[in-house]
Amino acid sequence: MANLLKIVNGERVDRAAIPMIDLDEFLQSLTDFVGEDGSVVQFFAYREGASNRLLAVLRNDDLFLIGTEVGESFPSLTRAGSKKFQLFEREIAEQYGIRPNGHPWLKPVRYHANYPGLPDIFGNDYAIDIPGNYEYFQVQGESIHEVAVGPVHAGIIEPGHFRFQCAGEEVLHLEIQLGYQHRGIEKMLTEVPQKRLPVICEGIAGDTSIGHNLCCCQAIEALAGLQVDRGASIVRVIALELERIANHIGDLGALSGDVAFNPPAAYFGRIRGEFLNLLQVLSGNRFGKGLLRPGGITQVMADEQRLLIAQKLSEVTPEIRNVCDLLFSAHTVQARFEHTGTVSLAAAKDLGLVGYAGRACGLAYDARIAFPTERYAVLPGNTNAVTNGDVNSRAEVRREEILHSLALIEMMLSQYEQTRQAVQMRRHELAPDALVVTVNEGWRGEVSHCVLTDQTGRIQRYKIKDPSFHNWMGLAMSLRNQEISDFPLCNKSFNLSYCGYDL
Amino acid sequence: MLKVIKNRFEQGCKTSSYPKEPITLYSRYRGLPIVNKDCPKIVAVQCAQICPQEAIDPERLLIDLGRCTFCGQCETVENGTFVRFSQNFELGAANRQDLITDGQLPDLAAHAKAHFKKLFGRSLQLRQVSAAGCNACEADTNVLNTPFFDLSRFGIDFVASPRHADGIHVTGPVSMNMKTALLTTYEAVPSPKVVIASGCCSISGGPFYGSSEIIGDLNSILPVDLYIPGCPPHPLTTLHALLKFFK
Numbered sequence: 001m002a003n004l005l006k007i008v009n010g011e012r013v014d015r016a017a018i019p020m021i022d023l024d025e026f027l028q029s030l031t032d033f034v035g036e037d038g039s040v041v042q043f044f045a046y047r048e049g050a051s052n053r054l055l056a057v058l059r060n061d062d063l064f065l066i067g068t069e070v071g072e073s074f075p076s077l078t079r080a081g082s083k084k085f086q087l088f089e090r091e092i093a094e095q096y097g098i099r100p101n102g103h104p105w106l107k108p109v110r111y112h113a114n115y116p117g118l119p120d121i122f123g124n125d126y127a128i129d130i131p132g133n134y135e136y137f138q139v140q141g142e143s144i145h146e147v148a149v150g151p152v153h154a155g156i157i158e159p160g161h162f163r164f165q166c167a168g169e170e171v172l173h174l175e176i177q178l179g180y181q182h183r184g185i186e187k188m189l190t191e192v193p194q195k196r197l198p199v200i201c202e203g204i205a206g207d208t209s210i211g212h213n214l215c216c217c218q219a220i221e222a223l224a225g226l227q228v229d230r231g232a233s234i235v236r237v238i239a240l241e242l243e244r245i246a247n248h249i250g251d252l253g254a255l256s257g258d259v260a261f262n263p264p265a266a267y268f269g270r271i272r273g274e275f276l277n278l279l280q281v282l283s284g285n286r287f288g289k290g291l292l293r294p295g296g297i298t299q300v301m302a303d304e305q306r307l308l309i310a311q312k313l314s315e316v317t318p319e320i321r322n323v324c325d326l327l328f329s330a331h332t333v334q335a336r337f338e339h340t341g342t343v344s345l346a347a348a349k350d351l352g353l354v355g356y357a358g359r360a361c362g363l364a365y366d367a368r369i370a371f372p373t374e375r376y377a378v379l380p381g382n383t384n385a386v387t388n389g390d391v392n393s394r395a396e397v398r399r400e401e402i403l404h405s406l407a408l409i410e411m412m413l414s415q416y417e418q419t420r421q422a423v424q425m426r427r428h429e430l431a432p433d434a435l436v437v438t439v440n441e442g443w444r445g446e447v448s449h450c451v452l453t454d455q456t457g458r459i460q461r462y463k464i465k466d467p468s469f470h471n472w473m474g475l476a477m478s479l480r481n482q483e484i485s486d487f488p489l490c491n492k493s494f495n496l497s498y499c500g501y502d503l
Numbered sequence: 504m505l506k507v508i509k510n511r512f513e514q515g516c517k518t519s520s521y522p523k524e525p526i527t528l529y530s531r532y533r534g535l536p537i538v539n540k541d542c543p544k545i546v547a548v549q550c551a552q553i554c555p556q557e558a559i560d561p562e563r564l565l566i567d568l569g570r571c572t573f574c575g576q577c578e579t580v581e582n583g584t585f586v587r588f589s590q591n592f593e594l595g596a597a598n599r600q601d602l603i604t605d606g607q608l609p610d611l612a613a614h615a616k617a618h619f620k621k622l623f624g625r626s627l628q629l630r631q632v633s634a635a636g637c638n639a640c641e642a643d644t645n646v647l648n649t650p651f652f653d654l655s656r657f658g659i660d661f662v663a664s665p666r667h668a669d670g671i672h673v674t675g676p677v678s679m680n681m682k683t684a685l686l687t688t689y690e691a692v693p694s695p696k697v698v699i700a701s702g703c704c705s706i707s708g709g710p711f712y713g714s715s716e717i718i719g720d721l722n723s724i725l726p727v728d729l730y731i732p733g734c735p736p737h738p739l740t741t742l743h744a745l746l747k748f749f750k
Contacts, residue, residue: 111680112716129679151684154663156631156645158638159681180680181635184716192713196555199572203710206639206735250642263507267514269649276646277529284531284588287639289734290574298575299531308529322513326506424576425555499637502678 003029004064007057007437009371012222015433015452018055018067026054026068027077033058034082039352039365041439042450043088045070045096046461047116052098057437057450063371065437076100084352087469093121095186107134110179110502115187139165139172147484151180158498166484174479174487176472181502189462194220194427201449202289205466205500209287210236210243210279211442212464212500215449218373220294222436223453224428231419232296233374234412238309239279239288240374241405241412244443246275248356248398248405249320251495255395256327258489259336264327271323274316281308295423302418310413317406324399337392341478341490344389353474355445355467356401357494359384360393367441379408394493432457444468444497466500518653522746526739533573533588534737536566537606542585550577550585556703556710559585560603568594568602569706572734592737595744596730599722602706611747616728622695623669623749627659629699630668630692634685635717636675640702640735644672647738659745665689670697670728674735676704676711677718689725701731701741709734 005019021029034040042057054074055067077085079102089100091109097118100106106121113126120126122134138146145166151159159180165173185204189197201216202209214236221228228236253268276286283291283299291297327333343353348361358365369381382404386396432455439448445467452461475494479487519526528534547561554577558570566577566586577586589606596602597614633641644661647654654660662668665688677685689698700721703709708719721727731744 126679129682151681152632152688156633156641156661158633158636158641159684180678180684181633181675182678182680182716183635183676183711184714185711188711188714193555195553196710199555199574199710203637203639203704203734206637207642209639263510266650267510269646270514270517270651273646273649273651276643280532281529282531284529284533284575285573285734286643286737287735289572289639290533290576298579305531319513322506322510326510329506422579424579425553497638499635502635 004033004058004066007063007065009063010218010222010373010436010438012431013065013435015435018065018435020053020067020069023068023070023074026066027075027080029066030056030058030077030085031080031082033064034084036060037349040084040088041446041448042437042463042465043085043092044450044461044463045092045098046452047096052096054092055450057448059370061370063437063439070098072097073099073101076103078103083350087473097121108179110182112182112184136163137165137173137175141167143167144172160498164479164484169483169485171479171482171484171487174476176476178472178498178501181499183503185503186462186464190459195425198293198425204464204503205497206287207247208243208442208444208447208466208497208500209289210239210292211440211447212449212466213292214240214440215438215447217292217294218438219436219449219451220428220430222438223430223434223451224294225431226295226428228296229420230375231301231417234415234417235282235297235301235419236292237375237379238301238409238412239282239291240440240442241409242275242279242282243288245402245405246272246279247443248402249275251492252324252327252395252398254492255337255391255489256333258492259333261327261330261333264323267319267323271316271319274312278309278312281305293423293425294428296419296421298422298424300419300422306413309409313406313409320402328396328399334392336489337395338390340391340486341482341493342388342390343474343478347477348389348474351473351477352470354470355441356394356397357471357474358445360387360397361389362387365446367439367446371439373438373440375412379411391489391493430457430459442467444495445471464503466497468496468501471496472501517650519651521739521742528590528592528737528739530590532590532592532737533575535589535591535594535606535608536571536586537589538564538566538586539584540564540605546581546584550580553577553580556712565603565605567707568604568732569599569730570703570712571732572703572710592739593743594732594736594740595748597728597748599706599727599730602730602732611744615748618695619697619728619749623697625658627745627749628662628668629659629670629672630665630688631661631672631674632685632688634673634675634681634705635678636702636704640674640704643735643738644674644701644741647742652738652742654742657746657750665691666693668692668696670699672699672701673705673721674701676708676714677721677724679716679718682718682724686724697728698725699729699731700727701736703732703734706730706732
């Protein structure tokens with residue numbers, strides 16, 4: 001692993017410093033790295049003149065960078081042994097028309113024509129606007145039946161297609177086909193004026209507005225050499241934790257509703273709103289849109305807002321504890337949560353699950369601890385007591401994280417430091433020939449952006465990774481040998497992002 | 504059982520008395536923008552230049568609420584000389600043109616089609632279709648079913664099947680990959696039916712305008728009856744629009 005460049009989260013790297021090594025050596029390094037419990041943060045292609053390049057951002061206790069030049073194809077790393085690459089390789093094939101030879105199942109990720117306009121690897125005609133022009137995996141047998149759900153689902157949720165292979169009530173295999181939400185964001189970000197970047201990044205996944213925009217702002221800050229003062233960092237941490245709490249509480253309520261235990265569903269549904277309203281107190285928007293901009297924050301947190309947040313927290317914290325107790329101590333709930341949708345630690349490791357989905361299986365990784373940004377280096381981490389990999393564990397992890405986040409916000413509120421000046425979006429000169437990787441622990445897990453500039457300082461490639469990119473396969477695995485009626489419960493325990501995946 | 508009762512007492516009744524009693528939103532909430540008609544043109548031009556959404560017409564001193572994400576940056580120019588965002592969340596409109604405004608929106612109730620009130624005034628069932636929405640619009644629509652808003656007390660419900668619906672409520676900029684599913688859902692709703700465009704994405708493409716992967720204007724493929732602006736629309740904006748337009 002001597003050929004990997006160690007990098008720091010959110011710090012600019014000169015492109016000349018990126019080790020661009022021979023393809024075979026590159027592939028071997030990646031295989032070795034994940035073989036030793038390493039994980040893939042990003043793995044993507046970009047065009048350099050007439051040639052293709054591959055870049056990988058890897059992590060164990062540190063972050064590493066490595067690159068290579070590639071032709072029209074390369075030997076699949078998935079074939080070579082690690083499942084962690086399977087989706088990244090399909091994405092590379094779809095975005096740049098580079099074929100990972102021997103990939104065990106090369107199918108589209110999002111269904112769109114590749115960027116350079118090369119012949120399509122999947123043989124799709126994109127004039128036909130239905131994603132998934134390919135054969136679904138099928139189980140054969142006399143009593144096997146298939147259930148197709150979506151893209152339009154029964155509730156107010158995003159679109160995606162689920163294909164179940166069942167024997168009676170038992171699900172043998174679930175295949176998840178997404179792409180319906182594809183808006184072409186990565187391509188847009190290299191073409192639009194800089195003033196649009198934060199607004200677009202806030203829309204990558206609206207429930208992770210703060211998480212994604214934080215990655216975007218930190219990337220621009222690194223490339224433009226901007227400093228963020230402590231007062232602004234404090235508000236960024238509070239906003240990210242409010243976002244986490246709001247989503248976790250909403251999910252605990254929905255999980256309760258899915259097992260037909262209505263009181264916590266109603267209470268948590270309402271309490272979630274209180275946290276969205278706190279984001280509105282900070283920023284004027286219930287999802288924190290418009291709050292973060294390169295260089296700091298757009299609205300100062302003054303004593304009035306600090307007090308409003310503190311008061312509301314002291315009001316709802318005991319309520320949250322009580323409703324959690326009501327939910328988790330009900331034996332009917334326990335009977336439905338426990339041993340449902342279990343993902344083993346080995347499978348979670350294999351697939352590279354992140355966030356609460358990973359932590360519920362015993363993978364402790366939390367980007368706030370491993371690669372802290374803003375004020376996280378001085379804040380305490382969280383540990384999880386229940387890590388059996390089932391719905392119950394994913395729910396317990398949420399409960400623990402809600403209480404942990406409440407404590408973090410309290411600590412941040414007690415630091416009376418106000419940002420010197422609110423900032424607004426303006427155009428910044430970006431360093432030429434540079435690269436930056438930003439990683440933050442969004443509420444679902446590891447959110448990462450990688451920005452590459454050309455010799456004029458223009459953004460040449462903007463790569464986004466939502467934690468859902470890793471975790472959708474975890475949901476599919478959790479359904480193996482489960483009753484199909486447990487799908488809503490399993491699905492909600494993961495609550496993954498469709499648009500964050502589809503981009 | 505005791506815990507259920509204990510929590511029930513602690514929670515109490517949290518349902519809002521809106522619309523019988525008005526609600527005041529926190530001062531930082533950015534609702535209907537009020538344009539200063541005496542604003543010097545140079546300031547308006549400055550606002551138009553920084554607007555990430557190209558929502559400002561500096562010549563006529565108007566803001567397009569169908570494009571605006573209410574980020575509030577224009578309000579910071581010259582201390583709000585061009586525009587100030589009020590806390591008025593009543594933003595719904597029946598015509599696309601009405602959304603291009605200086606802050607005076609026509610009365611929505613007066614512009615609603617009379618037969619809609621007759622048909623759907625007592626019961627309105629909607630099928631929600633997320634067509635590449637970022638999940639903010641979807642989440643803040645879902646919130647209407649929580650006890651605070653309690654949408655069903657007005658006879659309005661979101662239903663699972665388009666066959667049971669009186670219309671569709673669409674969020675998102677309509678990706679190419681969702682176009683077919685959206686049109687199929689619309690066809691499955693029995694006539695007469697309504698189409699509601701919720702959020703700036705469905706009205707103009709929102710933050711994603713200009714992308715080749717989206718339609719960007721719901722009205723170009725389906726006849727929109729009601730526009731609800733915002734990024735996302737505040738739940739009260741949606742509630743107000745539904746009540747005024749159909750009740």
